Amino acid sequence: MLSELGFNDVEQLFKVIPERLRFKGSLGLPARPMSEFEVRRRVEATLSKNKSRLEMRSFVGAGCWQHWIPAACDEINARSEFLTAYAGDAYSDLGRYQAIFEFQSMIGELVDMDAVMFPLYDWPTASGDAIRMAVTVTGRKEVLYPKSLSPERLAIMKSLSGSITSFRPVEYDRVTGQIDIKNLKHNISDRTAAVYLENPNYLGPIESEAEEVGKVAHDRGALFVVGTEPISLGVITPPGEYGADIVTGEGQPLGIHPFYGGALVGFIAFRDEERFAIATGHRLVTITETECEGQWGFTQILPERTMYAARDKSVTFTGTATALWAITAAVYLSLLGPEGFRELATTIIQKARYAMTKLAEIPNIKTPIFQSPHFEEFTINFDATKKTTGKVNKFLLERGIQGGKSLENEFPELGNTALCCVTEVHTKSDIDDLVQGIEEAVST
Amino acid sequence: MTTATEYHAVSWNEPIIYELSRKGRRASITLGVESEIQTEVGTELQIPVQMRRKKAPNLPELSEPQVIRHYLRLSQQTFGVDSGIHIHGTCTMKYNPKINEAIARSPKAADIHPLQSEETVQGTLEIMFQLKRWLCQISGMDDFSLQPRGGAHAVLTNALMVRAYHNSNGEGDQRNEVITTIHSHPCNGGSAAVAGFKVITLYPDQDTGCPDIEALKAAASKNTAALMVTDPYDTGVFDAKIDEYIKMIHEVGGLVAVDQANANSLLGKLRIGDVGADLCHFNLHKTFSAPHGSTGPGSAPVGVKAHLARFLPVPTVEFDGSKYYLDYNRPESIGKVGQFFGVVPNILKAYTWIMSMGEEGLRETSEIAVLNNNYLIKKLSEVKGVTLPWAENQPLRLQEARFSLGKLKEETGIGVNDLNHRIIDFGIQDSETSHEPWFIPEPLTPEPPESTSMEDIDTFVRTIDAVCKEAYSNPEIVRSAPHRASIAKMDLTPSSDPSKWAMTWRAYVSKHHHSEMV
Numbered sequence: 001m002l003s004e005l006g007f008n009d010v011e012q013l014f015k016v017i018p019e020r021l022r023f024k025g026s027l028g029l030p031a032r033p034m035s036e037f038e039v040r041r042r043v044e045a046t047l048s049k050n051k052s053r054l055e056m057r058s059f060v061g062a063g064c065w066q067h068w069i070p071a072a073c074d075e076i077n078a079r080s081e082f083l084t085a086y087a088g089d090a091y092s093d094l095g096r097y098q099a100i101f102e103f104q105s106m107i108g109e110l111v112d113m114d115a116v117m118f119p120l121y122d123w124p125t126a127s128g129d130a131i132r133m134a135v136t137v138t139g140r141k142e143v144l145y146p147k148s149l150s151p152e153r154l155a156i157m158k159s160l161s162g163s164i165t166s167f168r169p170v171e172y173d174r175v176t177g178q179i180d181i182k183n184l185k186h187n188i189s190d191r192t193a194a195v196y197l198e199n200p201n202y203l204g205p206i207e208s209e210a211e212e213v214g215k216v217a218h219d220r221g222a223l224f225v226v227g228t229e230p231i232s233l234g235v236i237t238p239p240g241e242y243g244a245d246i247v248t249g250e251g252q253p254l255g256i257h258p259f260y261g262g263a264l265v266g267f268i269a270f271r272d273e274e275r276f277a278i279a280t281g282h283r284l285v286t287i288t289e290t291e292c293e294g295q296w297g298f299t300q301i302l303p304e305r306t307m308y309a310a311r312d313k314s315v316t317f318t319g320t321a322t323a324l325w326a327i328t329a330a331v332y333l334s335l336l337g338p339e340g341f342r343e344l345a346t347t348i349i350q351k352a353r354y355a356m357t358k359l360a361e362i363p364n365i366k367t368p369i370f371q372s373p374h375f376e377e378f379t380i381n382f383d384a385t386k387k388t389t390g391k392v393n394k395f396l397l398e399r400g401i402q403g404g405k406s407l408e409n410e411f412p413e414l415g416n417t418a419l420c421c422v423t424e425v426h427t428k429s430d431i432d433d434l435v436q437g438i439e440e441a442v443s444t
Numbered sequence: 445m446t447t448a449t450e451y452h453a454v455s456w457n458e459p460i461i462y463e464l465s466r467k468g469r470r471a472s473i474t475l476g477v478e479s480e481i482q483t484e485v486g487t488e489l490q491i492p493v494q495m496r497r498k499k500a501p502n503l504p505e506l507s508e509p510q511v512i513r514h515y516l517r518l519s520q521q522t523f524g525v526d527s528g529i530h531i532h533g534t535c536t537m538k539y540n541p542k543i544n545e546a547i548a549r550s551p552k553a554a555d556i557h558p559l560q561s562e563e564t565v566q567g568t569l570e571i572m573f574q575l576k577r578w579l580c581q582i583s584g585m586d587d588f589s590l591q592p593r594g595g596a597h598a599v600l601t602n603a604l605m606v607r608a609y610h611n612s613n614g615e616g617d618q619r620n621e622v623i624t625t626i627h628s629h630p631c632n633g634g635s636a637a638v639a640g641f642k643v644i645t646l647y648p649d650q651d652t653g654c655p656d657i658e659a660l661k662a663a664a665s666k667n668t669a670a671l672m673v674t675d676p677y678d679t680g681v682f683d684a685k686i687d688e689y690i691k692m693i694h695e696v697g698g699l700v701a702v703d704q705a706n707a708n709s710l711l712g713k714l715r716i717g718d719v720g721a722d723l724c725h726f727n728l729h730k731t732f733s734a735p736h737g738s739t740g741p742g743s744a745p746v747g748v749k750a751h752l753a754r755f756l757p758v759p760t761v762e763f764d765g766s767k768y769y770l771d772y773n774r775p776e777s778i779g780k781v782g783q784f785f786g787v788v789p790n791i792l793k794a795y796t797w798i799m800s801m802g803e804e805g806l807r808e809t810s811e812i813a814v815l816n817n818n819y820l821i822k823k824l825s826e827v828k829g830v831t832l833p834w835a836e837n838q839p840l841r842l843q844e845a846r847f848s849l850g851k852l853k854e855e856t857g858i859g860v861n862d863l864n865h866r867i868i869d870f871g872i873q874d875s876e877t878s879h880e881p882w883f884i885p886e887p888l889t890p891e892p893p894e895s896t897s898m899e900d901i902d903t904f905v906r907t908i909d910a911v912c913k914e915a916y917s918n919p920e921i922v923r924s925a926p927h928r929a930s931i932a933k934m935d936l937t938p939s940s941d942p943s944k945w946a947m948t949w950r951a952y953v954s955k956h957h958h959s960e961m962v
Contacts, residue, residue: 001898002820010811013818014713016682016840025717027581029803036543039800043792047552049567051560054551060559063783070472072508076515078545084524086535086736087876092453092868094791094930096738101947102461108948109502115947119740121593122783132638155779159604163640173757208492225775234561237495259560260568262788263741274942281634286945287460287952290932295457297934307596307634312643317634319596320729324737327515334461334511335471338500344474349489354481373491397561405559430477 023408035400057430058402061377061421062202063123063150064261065229065253068425070335073255077328090298097298100323101287103330110233111247112240113269115276118283119326123250124153126266127227128160129282129316130246133270134194134223135165135314136279142191144222144331148172148180150202151410153227157196160316165193177205177370177379181212188220194246198227199236203411204379205372206236214243230254232375234345246270255332256325265325270305281306281314344424348376351431352422358435364442369417376423379402382416387443389418395441401434451871452928453498454520461514462949465504474723502950521930522738523873529900533844533889534629534678535877536708536730538896542801544733546791553792558784562769568788569768572761576745577793582806583704584717585747589756590786596631597781598725598744602701603639604778605723605748605755606670609699612755612776619669619698625655627677629703630879636672647883653834660689665798668698669725675702675716677707678879678889680817680841681834690720696944699752705744707731707879708893709814709842712807713861723748728787732794743790757781812894813843816901820844820892823905829855829912833884846878849912850885858915858922860886866911866925869952872904 002010014022034042058066076082082096090097104116120126129182131143142162146152147169158167171183188195195217199207207213214224226239228249239247245407251265252258270276284301307314336344356378359367364384368374382392393403404418411417422431485552489496506514523530530537547553556565576588592598603622610619622636625646633643645664647930648881660671671693676682683689690700701723702716708731710716716724728734728743736742748756758777770785787936801809818840825832825839832845853859878887888908892901914922924933938944946952 001815003817005818005822010815013811013814013840016684016838016842017714018684021684021687021714021719023584023713023718027712027803027806028746029578029581029806030799031804032802033805034800034802036541036800039796040543040547042795042799043571044550044552046570047547047550047567049570050552050556051557052551054555055556056560056564057559058557060557062559064558066557068475070508072471072512074549075512076519078549079516079519080526081519081522082738083545083735084526084530084537084540085522086530086537087523087532087739088523088741088868088874090934091926091929091931092523092873093521093738095458095521098458098460098521099515099518100738102949105460105462105946105949106501106503108950113948114951114954117947117951121597124783125593125597125781130573152780152783156782159600159779159781160638163638206491208494208495211494215718233497233501235489235491235497237497240502242494257554258557259554260556260565260788261784262786262791263554264783272942272947277942277945284945284947286938286947287949288935288938290934291930295931296460297931299934299936299939301939301947303939307630310634311645311880312633312637314634314637317596317600317631317638319594319631320727320736320742321594321740322737323739325736330461331511331515334504334506334514335508336474336503337470337505338503340470340472340474341503342497342500343476346489346787347474347477348827349491350477350481350485350487353485353490357485373495393561397564402557402560403562422689424475427509428481 044234051314054399056400057422059422059434060402060405062405062419063260065421065423066144066258066425067253067423069255069257070332072335073328073331076331077324082324082327096323097285098296099330100326101285101298103326106330106333107267108240108269110230111269112227112238112245114272116267116269117280118285119322120266120268120282121321122264122266123227123248124156125160126248126268127153128157129280130225130248130268131157131161131165131194132316133246133276133279134225138193138223140191140193143166143167143194143196144170144184144187144192145196146170146172148177148203149198149199176372177203178207178209178372179213181209181216181284182214184216188216190220192220192222194223194225196225200229200232200375200377203370204368204377205370206375211242218243231345231348234341235349251325251329254329263325265322265329277301278305279315279410281316282318284288351424351426352376352378355422355431358431359438362439369414377419377421380418381414382421382442387442388416392438392441396437399437401437452958455930456517456521458517460949461504464506464510464514467505469505469507471506473509496649512692527873528746529904530873531890531892532873532895532903533891534706536706536891536893538733538893539940540733540735544796547796548789548792566768569761570873571795572791573763573768575791576761578798579726579745579747582711583747584715585724586750587753587756588745588747589760590791591757591782592744592746593782593787594740594742595629595725595727595744596635598746599631599635599703600639600744601757601781602723602725603636603641605752606699607639607754608776608778609752610669619667621667623663623671624674626883627679628674629678632672632703633675641669651735651837653679654683654685657685657688660692664692664696664698668693668696670701671897672701673703676842679846680844682842687719700882705730706843709810711810712803713799713810717749722752728790728794733797734790734793741787741790743787809894816892816894816896817841817843817845820890820905824908827909827912829915844889846884847888848884848886849888852912852915853886856919858919860888862922862925863911866922867907869926869928870907872907
């Protein structure tokens with residue numbers, strides 16, 4: 001090939017880079033290529049320092065959830081074609097478009113909305129982009145959110161939309177943990193672009209008055225943006241039914257391994273109206289028909305909206321996001337079906353309640369803190385035991401149990417409180433072991 | 445057309461999954477609740493009636509074999525790097541060794557939770573820390589964050605750090621402009637705008653494909669926050685004045701972020717940190733062999749020089765001599781750009797790939813990628829109707845090249861979109877054209893990374909040549925292509941008609957009044 005080009009040294013091809021810019025030293029990396037056997041031995045030796053779900057029982061969620069993953073999900077997302085495809089149109093990549101359209105369709109059913117975007121990075125970046133959409137649709141520049149919102153998610157939403165909007169906190173009710181509607185009414189104004197509410201909220205309570213929150217937003221001409229954990233929608237009313245204009249959420253629970261928080265997939269559903277569609281720069285995929293009767297095709301909606309065409313005039317940037325996980329989620333949802341999905345959510349809510357009931361029997365422990373219905377996440381307060389969450393978790397870890405997330409930094413007003421999560425993967429004996437472990441931890 | 449005519453894409457005419465649904469059919473069953481638990485807490489949901497879902501979600505109802513058959517067929521109708529010739533430019537569609545997958549999918553990698561105690565995730569933290577160090581060594585930067593989830597997300601992260609830097613100097617309000625170039629990836633302007641900057645875009649001159657230094661001089665001012673450019677450009681042209689740009693921007697007090705998403709020609713050859721850039725990013729799903737996943741997950745670590753390290757997103761991964769840990773104690777950090785710590789599966793794959801290649805292998809990667817590309821240029825330039833802009837000035841390109849089919853279009857009416865639809869009839873994935881606007885008429889941007897064989901390049905060129913010849917002799921066959929794809933020509937009107945478009949099956953059913961459908 002070199003001689004075909006009239007060269008004898010590959011270095012001659014690099015002469016477009018002037019000498020003064022060339023790197024001549026050593027990078028200091030492992031010098032030589034390594035055999036597959038040797039690489040695998042080394043990397044697996046390093047990874048063996050991890051403790052996976054096979055070696056410990058974990059009761060932590062808080063943005064990434066442990067669920068049972070059907071083998072069929074892994075089978076499909078390992079398909080070489082899905083794994084290594086990228087950006088062809090539906091003529092060459094019909095299958096990935098169809099799988100993603102089906103993901104969109106099923107998310108639409110879970111949240112009860114007609115329009116769903118191409119999958120996004122994660123829930124909080126999706127929420128940040130939903131805020132950009134709300135600001136663009138309303139022309140207003142302030143967003144209200146309850147203080148129960150995860151500070152991490154809020155920070156990410158600000159990174160995505162802080163340049164065009166300000167965020168104004170609303171109190172949550174200290175008894176129920178739910179948004180304080182009186183305080184919301186006090187803070188809402190004609191400057192409000194959107195009220196952002198997560199349901200269930202980060203601290204666990206199901207927001208029972210969500211419909212009223214939506215009415216308060218709409219009465220002042222603001223949009224109602226709802227964030228969701230999708231499995232809860234097996235038992236909780238879908239946001240589309242209680243007035244949401246935009247719905248965001250995290251798809252990782254839908255058949256995707258936790259990967260140390262590295263395999264997230266955000267989604268945005270929205271009112272199927274042109275004013276919303278033009279208020280985003282993300283890919284929107286529509287189904288269409290072909291010249292051959294009964295054949296489906298897929299194409300992009302108004303591609304001129306995206307950064308690829310509009311550049312700095314686009315409402316938001318877009319890019320390589322999370323299609324492989326969306327395809328996986330589509331497999332998961334079609335395996336469960338309506339009844340399986342409802343059963344799953346019912347299983348979780350009952351197991352979580354069992355855990356809360358048993359934990360509450362331990363002297364000096366308060367769980368959950370809030371008098372509200374909960375789904376899978378709930379708080380445990382250790383104040384009366386004089387033990388910190390750190391101490392309790394250390395004790396549990398020695399027994400092969402990962403306790404809840406400490407909220408001491410994020411919510412100092414809640415004292416020594418952990419955020420715990422129970423799902424369908426926890427057996428009664430797992431939960432009993434957690435209860436026993438905590439009982440011992442606080443009594444020693 | 446003698447060798448390739450036998451190809452035909454898989455064409456299952458696979459229904460939408462809702463069309464396969466049959467009431468009451470089930471695949472997996474959920475784990476269920478032990479009876480002791482139900483005895484203890486009852487079976488009531490205890491959700492207030494207005495918050496209780498009335499009707500189960502309308503998901504499809506299928507058996508597991510049906511689900512597997514359906515998605516397997518969809519995968520067969522998808523053209524990946526593993527499927528065939530797939531040299532879509534700007535994207536570095538290299539082969540991703542299977543060992544990367546095997547490692548990333550093991551339970552020790554996949555089944556760990558981000559909030560597990562640090563002592564139980566030392567293996568993954570060690571790999572993240574080591575990858576960060578290696579990326580520093582490869583780029584000449586001083587520190588890295590692995591948090592951003594794609595190239596455009598990385599540029600946003602860099603733009604937020606640029607803002608934080610100027611804010612810390614009390615110049616945040618004054619420095620509200622970002623300068624980019626039209627042949628930089630559009631996220632350089634797009635993400636900078638999302639971060640709140642006004643964007644100035646420079647265009648190349650007639651002769652070199654690079655902007656005139658005077659144009660940059662005119663744009664740079666006390667309002668300049670940063671220059672954010674890609675080098676080499678998406679055209680494959682390396683802008684050799686990059687060090688002069690950096691000097692000029694530094695002189696007016698701005699920062700420079702160079703997009704190294706596609707660094708496949710630079711490994712061991714040029715370190716953008718040594719050249720003087722303040723910030724950069726790499727796409728692990730391009731240069732470092734993480735797969736593209738049908739459009740994600742991506743992963744795009746950002747690198748900075750020491751004077752900007754304090755602004756990196758939290759947490760960073762650190763090592764105290766005995767253990768690895770997440771450092772949140774960084775008061776000047778821009779905060780967070782994505783949940784948790786980054787796209788860990790891709791981080792593992794990139795780490796595995798770098799270890800497999802070693803320094804020698806990385807250099808060779810760039811050498812072969814550049815050799816492949818210039819070989820392709822030589823061959824493709826001989827095809828009637830195809831030209832390479834700015835070749836008179838410099839015919840060499842780095843890892844990719846942007847050709848023009850302007851002449852073909854002029855002479856035959858066949859443009860690059862027609863050609864792209866036709867080459868897939870021969871089992872070749874369509875090629876990158878160009879992001880908008882098309883500065884080069886009818887742009888065609890292939891990129892043959894190091895894993896592309898000479899035979900594949902020859903087949904690619906032969907196919908383009910055959911299609912161009914068809915354009916002169918029988919343009920209709922090109923214009924009406926594809927003929928051997930999974931589907932026939934699509935009706936594109938839903939693309940811009942809100943009454944027709946449907947992003948979900950339920951929207952399709954309701955808009956198109958298919959009352960007989962589910």
